[in-house]
Amino acid sequence: MPAQNLYALFQQAFADHLERTAIQTDTGARYSFSDLDQQSARIARWLQSIGLQRGDRAMVQVEKSVPALVFYLACLRSGVVYVPLNTAYQSAELAYFMENAEPRVFVADPSRADALRDLAAGLGVEHLVTLGADGKGSLIDAAADHGGEHAICELAPDALAAILYTSGTTGRSKGAQLTHGNLISNAQVLHTLWAWVPGDVLVHALPIFHVHGLFVAVHCALLNASTMLWMGKFQPRQALEWFPQATVFMGVPTLYVRMLQEADLSPERCAHMRLFISGSAPLLTETFKTWQERTGHTILERYGMSETLMLTSNPCRPEAGSRVAGTVGRPLPGTDLRCVDEDGKHCGAGEIGGIEVRGPNVFPGYWRMPEANAKEFTADGWFKTGDMGQIDSLGYVTIVGRSKDLIITGGYNVYPAEVESYLNDLPGVDESAVIGCPHRDFGEGVVAVVVPLPGAQLDAGQLTAAIKAQIAGFKVPKHLFIAKELPRNVMGKVQKKALRETYAHIFDGQ
The missing domain is CATH 3.30.300.30 (ANL, C-terminal domain)
Structure with a gap:
């Protein structure tokens, strides 16, 4: 199979737009695509200078910032496996993650570094560096002495790009392994399906430690060489102020609820926008309809998981069909989805069953958990999502519950x-x-x-x-x-x- 590095795909997309603004933050800072490329090259060279090789893990628990995104890009281009952690995780959880993933580098918020130093050292983490929400820290200082050029590591499509820890039903988190091939296939499909065009501008309002904010929002924008309007933390007022110069917004239902509380949310305010996307949690029909009434836009709801990236989406283009409230749309091109009963038999239209999926976006398995892999995949290679759903006669999927009480x-x-x-x-x-x-x-x-x-x-x-x-x-x-x-x-x-x-x-x- 040909070598595939996700970062090389991004670099190819913005190669002719290096001086274009890649990110504009809510503090007024601007980063060009050239800045992202050179700064990620410096960090990649630093990673190599301390001995990290392809396949080694780098664990990150920091607040959202552009340098934090740059570190992710550096991991991609150097073949290092990126392991992001929710900033809310506490020491008992961190100890398990470190012990399980065995990272050689841990990037921490400066305020937590002292508390984590002994824990990291005791679990064999060789390097603990800091990175604050202001973009400063020992990581940036260490990388500053390295050059801004770096040869992107050639990788097989099945090379690991990231491990995402998702809570397990037995009380221990499981590390979902995502490959460069998984991420590339999903990014390309979403880029086409959601009709990204030159000039699109994304309001980036999500955290970057999980699939939605990082692997969906950022990947689509980079693949399109689009500018991102970047919020450190979501502020509904800031989002509304950016809508007249943006075209795409991605959020969880909570963000839409908060924006609906703004008195001047209106069709005029959203006139320049072309697409609002919701995911990561069920969108109430009430919110769906109220958003239509207040803005004139119909939210596109989709469905995905840490283990599978995006699986389904309501239509983007009108000719593909309507966006139906209460559903998550149809399976993505190249993704197979079925509902089965307790005996493994296929459910008919409208019948409820366990959702199983397969495709190039579906992860190869959990990190160091062969028993879980044997349980969560069927004999013919389908992943059991644990969600219960139904597929109607038009192919739209509705999630009705979660068999594992998630x-x-x-x-x-x-x-x-x-x-x-x-x-x-x-x-x-x-x-x-x-x-x-x-x-x-x-x-x-x-x-x-x-x-x-x-x-x-x-x-x-x-x-x-x-x-x-x-x-x-x-x-x-x-x-x-x-x-x-x-x-x-x-x-x-x-x-x-x-x-x-x-x-x-x-x-x-x-």
């Missing part, structure tokens, strides 16, 4: 078993059950029900504070209840459906 809150994945494992380890806790309940802003909110040990006196506030110190904030239950027992069926299995019904309206009015 909670998606504000676009972030939370697996109940992981949160339960931390709760169950707290003093006085006998057992717990974590569920997702409907939440207007976040799609779902995390709710926990905890049963005390005999004689133990538990305080919901203290339990919440204790778990907050151990796990990422988006995983922390927004409501925690103390109960005498959990509902069970005759086989002793906890009935989470009953719990979800009990607390279904807990976030009403919030």
Whole structure:
């Protein structure tokens, strides 16, 4: 197979536009495509100077910044495997990630470096460098002495580009391996399907530690040599001010809800925009319709996962069909998607079944987890997403639930078993059950029900504070209840459906 490096594809796309503005930040800073190319070359040369080779891992937990994106590009061009982490992860989670991925470099926020230094050293991480939201840190200082030219590493399509950690149903995160071939195929398909044209400008409002912000938004913009209007943290007012000079916006449902709260959101404000895309969590039909009424635009909803990148999309071009509220559209070109029943038989139109997928965008498996790979892939090579859905007669996919109780809150994945494992380890806790309940802003909110040990006196506030110190904030239950027992069926299995019904309206009015 021919060599394929994703960065080489980007470089080819912007080769004739090196002095064009690649990124304009909300602080007024501007970076040209030449800046991105030269600065990533310097970091790539620094990585080589400290001995990193293709296939070595570089782990990153920093705030969003352009230099943080440049570090990712440097990893791509040098063949180093990029391992981004949510900035909310705490030390107990970081220890597991370091031990599992064995990174040779860890890039940390300066404010957390001292606390992480002993942990990193104890787990064999050779280099800990810093990078702040202001773009400054020991990483930038170290790379400054290196030249701005670098020969892009030639790689096979199956060479690893990134590992994304996604929470596991057994309480431990799994590292989804994504190859250069996976990322290239998905970027090219989305670039064509979403009708990117010269002159498109993207409002980049998402974090860059997960698929949506990095592998969808950034990749499409770089492949199109498009300018990105870059927010460090999402501000609805800033987004609206940028719409008259932009054409594309990508966001999670929460961002659309927040922009709808702006009084001057109007068709006139959005007249220059051509495409609004939503993903990472279910978009409420109410939000879909209200956005149409307020802006004159119809949001394009799509569906993807860390393990598969994008899988489906509502149509972009009118001639391809309508964008249907409540659906995630049709499978992408080159991606196969099916719904199967418990016996593995194909479901008919409108019948609900487990969603399975295959295609060039689907990952080869989890990092160092052969048992999980054997379980999550079928004998004929389809990946079991764990989502339940149905396909209508026109090929539109609707997600109806998640067989593994996955909670998606504000676009972030939370697996109940992981949160339960931390709760169950707290003093006085006998057992717990974590569920997702409907939440207007976040799609779902995390709710926990905890049963005390005999004689133990538990305080919901203290339990919440204790778990907050151990796990990422988006995983922390927004409501925690103390109960005498959990509902069970005759086989002793906890009935989470009953719990979800009990607390279904807990976030009403919030």
